[in-house]
Amino acid sequence: xxxxxxxxxxxxxxxxxxxxxxxxxxxxxxxxxxxxxxxxxxxxxxxxxxxxxxxxxxxxxxxxxxxxxxxxxxxxxxxxxxxxxxxxxxxxxxxxxxxxxxxxxxxxxxxxxxxxxxxxxxxxxxxxxxxxxxxxxxxxxxxxxxxxxxxxxxxxxxxxxxxxxxxxxxxxxxxxxxxxxxxxx
Amino acid sequence: xxxxxxxxxxxxxxxxxxxxxxxxxxxxxxxxxxxxxxxxxxxxxxxxxxxxxxxxxxxxxxxxxxxxxxxxxxxxxxxxxxxxxxxxxxxxxxxxxxxxxxxxxxxxxxxxxxxxxxxxxxxxxxxxxxxxxxxxxxxxxxxxxxxxxxxxxxxxxxxxxxxxxxxxxxxxxxxxxxxxxxxxxxxxxxxxxxxxxxxxxxxxxxxxxxxxxxxxxxxx
Numbered sequence: 560x561x562x563x564x565x566x567x568x569x570x571x572x573x574x575x576x577x578x579x580x581x582x583x584x585x586x587x588x589x590x591x592x593x594x595x596x597x598x599x600x601x602x603x604x605x606x607x608x609x610x611x612x613x614x615x616x617x618x619x620x621x622x623x624x625x626x627x628x629x630x631x632x633x634x635x636x637x638x639x640x641x642x643x644x645x646x647x648x649x650x651x652x653x654x655x656x657x658x659x660x661x662x663x664x665x666x667x668x669x670x671x672x673x674x675x676x677x678x679x680x681x682x683x684x685x686x687x688x689x690x691x692x693x694x695x696x697x698x699x700x701x702x703x704x705x706x707x708x709x710x711x712x713x714x715x716x717x718x719x720x721x722x723x724x725x726x727x728x729x730x731x732x733x734x735x736x737x738x739x740x741x742x743x744x
Numbered sequence: 745x746x747x748x749x750x751x752x753x754x755x756x757x758x759x760x761x762x763x764x765x766x767x768x769x770x771x772x773x774x775x776x777x778x779x780x781x782x783x784x785x786x787x788x789x790x791x792x793x794x795x796x797x798x799x800x801x802x803x804x805x806x807x808x809x810x811x812x813x814x815x816x817x818x819x820x821x822x823x824x825x826x827x828x829x830x831x832x833x834x835x836x837x838x839x840x841x842x843x844x845x846x847x848x849x850x851x852x853x854x855x856x857x858x859x860x861x862x863x864x865x866x867x868x869x870x871x872x873x874x875x876x877x878x879x880x881x882x883x884x885x886x887x888x889x890x891x892x893x894x895x896x897x898x899x900x901x902x903x904x905x906x907x908x909x910x911x912x913x914x915x916x917x918x919x920x921x922x923x924x925x926x927x928x929x930x931x932x933x934x935x936x937x938x939x940x941x942x943x944x945x946x947x948x949x950x951x952x953x954x955x956x957x958x959x960x961x962x963x964x
Contacts, residue, residue, distance in 0.1 A: 577756060584752050592748075610752050617756040622767040665849045714846075721845045 565629035572620050580617055587630075588613070590709060591637055597692055597704045598641050608644055612637045631715040634705065638719050645697070661698065663729060664722045681707065684735065691741045699734035702727055774840060781834045785860050788827050790867035792820055795894050797868065800903050800944030800963065807946050807959030814946055818898030831856055902926075902945040902955055903963070906937050914960075916943065925954045934960065 561568060561582045571579035591612055595605035615636050623632050685707050692700055705711045705719060717724045796802040796819075804815040835853055838844045844852045867873075873891075880887035897903055897918075904916030907923060912933055914926040926945050937943060946959040 575761075577753070580756060581749070581753055584749050588749060588752070606748055610748065610755065613752045614755045614759055618759050618762055619767075621762060621764045717846055718842070721839065723848045724846055725848065 566625050566627075569620060569623055569629050570625040572617070573623070573625070580620075583616075583629075583633075584613055587633060591633075594634070594637060594704060594709060595641060597708065598697070598701060604644070608640055609637075612640050615640065628715065630709070631711060631718045634709065634711065634715075634719045635721075638701070661722075663726050684738070687738050687742050691738055694741050695734060695737050699730050699737060702730045703734045703738075706731055774837060778834065778837050781830060781837065782860070785827060785830050785834065786863055786867060788823060788830065789860055790864035791873055791894070792823050792827070793864055793868035794873040795820060797964075798895050799897055800901050800946075800961075801898060803944055803961050803963075804901065804946055804959075806961065810958050811946060814898070814900045818901060820894060823894070831860070900946060900948055902947075904943065904945075906939050906941045906943055909933075909937055909939065914943075914945075916945065924949075926957050926960065927954050928957050928960065934962075937962065 561579075563571070563582075565583070565586065568579045568582050572583065588609065591609045592605055595608055612633075616633055619636070623629065688703055688707060692704070695703070701720065702716050705716045706713075711719065713724050713727045716727045720727070722730075793802075799818070801815055801818040804811040804818065831853070834856060835844075835849065838852060838856075839849075876887070877891045877895075880891060882888075902916070902918070902924060904918045904924065907915045907917050912928050912930055914928065914933075914937065915923055916926060917923045926947075927950075942963040943960055944963055945955055945957045947955050947957040950956055
């Protein structure tokens with residue numbers, strides 16, 4: 560069991576230790592498969608895409624700054640991979656559910672401060688999410704998944720999605736409101 | 745899960761890790777593209793401001809509703825559209841930087857526009873574009889043509905040197921030496937004009953080719 564943190568392991572990979580990358584795969588593979596499935600994919604599709612995510616991460620590992628947290632960097636690669644796959648899929652089906660630009664990144668939002676839910680409330684929200692995730696649009700689903708299941712903070716989610724920090728707060732609030740409506744119409 | 749892990753490791757063994765130089769070069773190219781775009785925008789916007797001053801359009805709003813109409817008609821819309829496209833491309837490039845995408849896009853756009861317009865006013869106030877115009881007329885004909893095209897008088901705006909001043913008419917000569925008579929409404933003749941002054945006249949031509957001025961002003 561490697562006791563180094565993710566950033567130290569990633570730094571070792573940057574110096575050519577392929578075995579260290581195995582540690583990263585062991586730590587993140589279940590999380591990324593779960594993320595992919597919650598995001599939008601069926602099981603087989605999710606596993607193929609997660610493989611691609613790891614290979615991309617390996618090829619580009621030297622662009623990672625070891626002074627920063629590793630997980631947002633990896634989730635950013637995963638996000639891009641999943642969005643591209645979704646675009647390809649919707650194009651093949653002749654539908655377009657991935658918007659190229661969202662107006663909520665354009666303007667400032669007032670009610671966007673990071674708020675800590677109590678553990679009980681978090682558990683309740685996670686359970687609600689598990690039940691109703693498919694009914695929420697991807698735009699709101701992804702921040703909810705990253706916040707409640709992958710435990711990234713607002714800033715890290717902003718880095719993954721390349722959106723303003725205040726927009727992360729707004730999407731989480733709106734996503735939670737949608738959840739409530741779905742569960743308790 | 746074991747299979748998935750093994751597949752990933754096998755694929756990674758076959759893949760080639762990119763070097764730090766690759767990422768440094770990519771980052772350098774991004775920075776270079778931002779600098780080039782910023783310089784292009786600075787040139788373009790300062791040229792628009794310079795052109796508006798040179799052909800007198802910037803003075804048109806001093807003459808009421810008709811002046812405003814001439815102002816909007818005379819704006820170089822093609823160049824403004826090009827500037828807008830360049831600003832959007834610049835915003836897209838800058839959105840790779842954390843300090844930009846962490847904040848609402850409107851802040852970044854407003855900041856770029858403010859910075860570029862401010863810097864452009866400074867550039868337009870220098871002799872830069874006059875020197876480019878003079879140089880390009882001799883050495884770079886296609887740049888010279890661009891300047892000549894953009895600096896030509898818009899419809900309803902006439903620039904020239906005062907040749908004679910009458911009680912309600914002025915005769916002006918445009919830069920190519922062609923003279924025109926300007927008819928000024930009674931009582932509206934500015935007293936300050938002297939022979940040799942460069943003025944700009946706002947108004948259309950009548951059937952005889954005279955300019956019926958609704959406004960006229962000395963060029964700053």
